[in-house]
Amino acid sequence: MYTPFAVREPQRRDPILHEAPVTLTRRDALQKILWGAAAAPLVGSWPGIAAASRLPTTGNLSFHNLHTDESVAVRYRTGDGAWLPDGLDRLNHLFRCHFTDEVHPIAPELYQLLDAVRRRLGAVDRPFQLISGYRSPAYNALLRRKSGNVAKRSYHLRGMAADVRLDGVAVADLRRAAREISTGGVGRYTEFVHLDVGPRRSW
Numbered sequence: 554m555y556t557p558f559a560v561r562e563p564q565r566r567d568p569i570l571h572e573a574p575v576t577l578t579r580r581d582a583l584q585k586i587l588w589g590a591a592a593a594p595l596v597g598s599w600p601g602i603a604a605a606s607r608l609p610t611t612g613n614l615s616f617h618n619l620h621t622d623e624s625v626a627v628r629y630r631t632g633d634g635a636w637l638p639d640g641l642d643r644l645n646h647l648f649r650c651h652f653t654d655e656v657h658p659i660a661p662e663l664y665q666l667l668d669a670v671r672r673r674l675g676a677v678d679r680p681f682q683l684i685s686g687y688r689s690p691a692y693n694a695l696l697r698r699k700s701g702n703v704a705k706r707s708y709h710l711r712g713m714a715a716d717v718r719l720d721g722v723a724v725a726d727l728r729r730a731a732r733e734i735s736t737g738g739v740g741r742y743t744e745f746v747h748l749d750v751g752p753r754r755s756w
């Protein structure tokens with residue numbers, strides 16, 4: 554089972570709960586206005602999702618969920634770019650809220666992003682260690698009562714974010730690779746990296 558990591562930086566008192574606020578760049582803001590996303594935050598309208606959908610991927614992913622101790626290795630996408638529902642279902646199940654067991658659809662482009670990051674690192678045979686995928690409103694509310702660091706509108710709530718480590722890869726290298734290719738959010742914590750397909754920002 555997963556236990557919270559030791560903390561080194563006071564402002565990141567609880568590395569699992571903290572999430573930097575969303576700050577749109579001018580370009581992101583303009584795109585959101587053009588696409589009407591500010592009024593209707595549909596998942597498909599985020600620039601980070603559009604960018605992730607164009608990344609080079611292998612179509613394969615493997616994870617170990619540190620909360621539930623479950624592992625999966627799946628093919629979720631064909632070489633032609635067709636989604637494989639069985640693979641996506643298994644990934645979505647692994648990404649479920651471990652507090653309520655609620656399964657929520659995950660933006661498949663988040664899987665593409667993770668796949669592309671791993672591919673870029675030349676580590677396609679190494680499983681991601683999943684710390685947080687989908688977070689249910691009930692779980693997020695509980696976390697918010699415990700800590701002031703929990704984002705009210707976290708991308709974890711939308712099925713658009715993952716907190717991960719990559720087996721055998723330094724957190725700094727994982728973050729660097731993610732920043733090099735992602736136009737979404739990339740956050741580094743002591744022992745893991747937060748990745749999302751929301752607006753471009755990093756911390």
Ligand SMILES: [Zn+2]
Nearest residue numbers: 714715716747
């Ligand atoms: Zn996160």
